[in-house]
Amino acid sequence: MRDELDLDRLAQIPDPFAETVGPAPPMTAPAGTAAPTRAEVGRRRLIAAAAAVLYEIAWVAVVERRHDLASLPASTLGLGLLVPLGAAVVAFGAVSGKGRLGLGAPVLRLAFLAALAPVLFAVATVATSPRDDDGPFWGLAGRCMAVTAVLMVPPLVLAVLAFRRAFVTASVWRTGALGVACGGLAAATMSLVCWHSGALHVVVGHGAMMVAGGALGALLGRSITRA
Numbered sequence: 001m002r003d004e005l006d007l008d009r010l011a012q013i014p015d016p017f018a019e020t021v022g023p024a025p026p027m028t029a030p031a032g033t034a035a036p037t038r039a040e041v042g043r044r045r046l047i048a049a050a051a052a053v054l055y056e057i058a059w060v061a062v063v064e065r066r067h068d069l070a071s072l073p074a075s076t077l078g079l080g081l082l083v084p085l086g087a088a089v090v091a092f093g094a095v096s097g098k099g100r101l102g103l104g105a106p107v108l109r110l111a112f113l114a115a116l117a118p119v120l121f122a123v124a125t126v127a128t129s130p131r132d133d134d135g136p137f138w139g140l141a142g143r144c145m146a147v148t149a150v151l152m153v154p155p156l157v158l159a160v161l162a163f164r165r166a167f168v169t170a171s172v173w174r175t176g177a178l179g180v181a182c183g184g185l186a187a188a189t190m191s192l193v194c195w196h197s198g199a200l201h202v203v204v205g206h207g208a209m210m211v212a213g214g215a216l217g218a219l220l221g222r223s224i225t226r227a
Helices: 007-012 038-063 074-096 107-128 138-162 171-193 199-206 208-225
Strands: none
Touching: 038 138, 038 171, 074 107, 074 171, 074 208, 107 171, 107 199, 107 208, 138 171, 138 199, 138 208, 171 199, 171 208, 199 208
16 A cells, blocks of 8 residues: 655644744844945045145145245146146056956056056156256255155055955056056145256156055055955
8 A cells, every 4th residue: 555645734744943943033234334335435535536635735835835836937837737647647547447347457458557657757757847957866856755755645545545445356556556646646746845847856756656656555455455
């Protein structure tokens, strides 16, 4: 004799642990872990950019500025600002590019743009600046490098925090490009601070922090901006 197995009756078997365990709690995300919206991310980055620019303006307004700033020709003042700011835009283009898949520009393009920015700054500076005066060079250049570093580091800190956990790929190169861009911003401010306009002085004393900023950004990219 063969008995028929009624599988529907399995549902009638009571759960011996139902009263002790109770229903499963609802799945909720821990407090404070919700990802910010795209609008919030954009707002944070805009605030960081504004704070960086205000810091540079405050330095010129409060700390120091070149003694002949009021009498500078508009062309000289414009070149002193546009050359380093143009280099900064080139470097930042490596950061903001989305690429074909939305994951950012390819590594080779990132590396090319990050390296191109200080090269463009150096070439344009040599082409548009007068010859250096005879006299002590490294003492003046060293002081300007120190001031440029002070002008570069706070914007870089703001930029890294604004792009925290933002880069899925090539975080080192993209954060390095951020550092180069911040160095370009600092070099632009130095054109309003330092009255030495010799080509070699500007390239070394003002532009060296573009390279140093890139190296510092690359180091920070491994731990802060990597998604």
